[in-house]
Amino acid sequence: MTAMLQILEKDGAVVGELPGLDDGQLKELFVHMLRIRVLDGRMLKLQRAGRIGFVGTSTGLEGSLVGAASGLEAQDWMWSGLREGGAALVRGLPLAEYVAQMYCNSNDTAKGRQMCNHFQHKGSNYPSWSSVIGTQITHGVGAAYASQLRGEDVVHSIHLGDGATSSNGFHSGMNFAGVWKVPAVFVCVDNGWAISVCSREQTAAESYADKAVAYGMPGLEVDGNDVLAVHAAMASAVRRARAGEGPSLLVLKTYRMLGHSSSDDPSKYREDSEVAWWQERCPLERYEAFLTQRGLLAAGEREALERSLEAEIDAVIHEQESAAPMPLRSLVEDVYEEVPRHLRLQFNAFLEVAERRGEATRGDGAFPL
């Protein structure tokens, strides 16, 4: 196991080789990270106000999400775990679609069928994710095989959490990818926790990166709160995959600063001191210090950027607040390409009951986590 890749110290000092990004690109990474942070805050407020159902936050993960997404090319695919929404924004998921998905309204491209935080964006090759942990891993490998077979210049990045390394899909996906030598990069976001189970209890391996050895591919641990290190590691793994040299595993060491979701209370299972340790390594503050030291960020500029991001997000929220809910007929659509006869009959019978007895009323059940 080689040491963890790091480019920026926690105070922003450069301790590694900087990736070849120009000033504009360096600054853009910061804006993407800040947008994710501001968006999280706004979504949590909407959740508390009862406007949306559930938020799986990314606070603390901004460096990992933006660094990984920025290492891909436009034609590449990204296979999501449960917190990649911010990475998808970097690659072209429109903010309006992001917010519409959180509202599960009729502007949501998934037609309100999934819970919040289940994004997709066909335009940037970002397929829909199920809530079932680990299932996307083999899908990404199969899709990478397809790209390879057609001789396309496309790499598939397959994102997963630390918890997902215990899933059946992780073993099968890593194993197949190694044997087939597909153009894929496995991006394990080790944020320390899988709900209330910490990484120490998830694996006896010293690092998740060690697991790569058994599948015949390189594994690299990267400081996930160092956006430049993540970008550099990703760009290099993507280059390797693109060159036909096969898959690799990146493990981004980061930390889920908030609860598993808007309804989880993490103080029940973890120490404040651990949270404080990571707070000192905040990816945003570190990168802000670096940009400031290089003269790319003026005093007060972060606050100004935050205000403009808030305005951008609030305008989108305003639009989505007034969008219509999904129509009832969507209940039976998209099960198959055509609505089959038995579903048409079931739907008609349902409408007849509504005509005789009024429409169903919404219950007050709430999601527990």
Place this chain on the structure above:
Amino acid sequence: MATLTLLQAVNDALRTKMRQDDSVLVFGEDVGPKGGVFLATEGLTAEFGAKRCFDTPLSEDGIIGTAIGMAANGLRPVCEIQFQDFIFPAFDQIVSEAAKLRYRSGGQYTAPMVIRTPYGGGIRGGLYHSQSGEAYFAHTAGLKVVIPSTPYDAKGLLIAAIEDPDPVLFMEPKALYRSVKGEVPEGHYTVDLSTTRTVREGKDVTVFCYGAMVPVCEKAAAAAAEQGVETHVVDLRTLLPLDEEAVLDAARRTGRVVVVHEAPRFCGFGAEISALIAEHAIEYMEAPVRRVTGFDTPFPNTLEHHYMPDERRVLDAIEATASF
């Protein structure tokens, strides 16, 4: 007697058995210090220690596979699958292994274990936190499938399941976890598996239901009574092995039957009830059996209240069956 929620009754059952029998273990994802995402296992690690109530890595296959080994070697595992929707990675271990170990070993090896799992809709959980998959498992010989609907039954059935010599899938209606309360005796008692519960007596129409649909059917029955229709409501409680005689008796009593479940209709449990009646009680029937069920679609998200059978839909079926 204490008044408990269904969730507290589950916790009480686990505590009661763990106090009584050192071989009873509780494990699964987040069941330790957090106490489970619904808090069904709250306080168990504190009372019994991390060797008897503990978190596992994120693998349902691992949870159920290791539980089978423990059960085969003298322990009584009660493992939790966080949502029934996530049981499928372990489908192989349940269907090929737990359910068949006794049979394939000629009774030499067995897997006395319980798999607890919350099922059903009503919490805005979308298509992967709301499913009712009982029919997949009720199709599996060697398993027992139990679904309580009251706190009293939840405790008594869970204790009976833990003491049962065969693997039991114990499906908990998450929509009722906190919404139903009832008197629950302290300490040890059991409710026999494979028995039904008469929820309400009536002479006109029989309604079969289970889990979260029981209170819905009770409300519909009360509304039907106002229209002069007396409904006989039966909570099936154990789907496998089913108390077929009790089902047939209840069907014969009124000659008119409605079956209600949240799960999709096609090959759902209602089809089994309907076939049972067609085979053994057709001569008593005054009306066709009606089913009130979820649609034959995945479980929706924002439209879940339209998908799940409610008082209106059940009442509509009761009245149509009564006046057929």
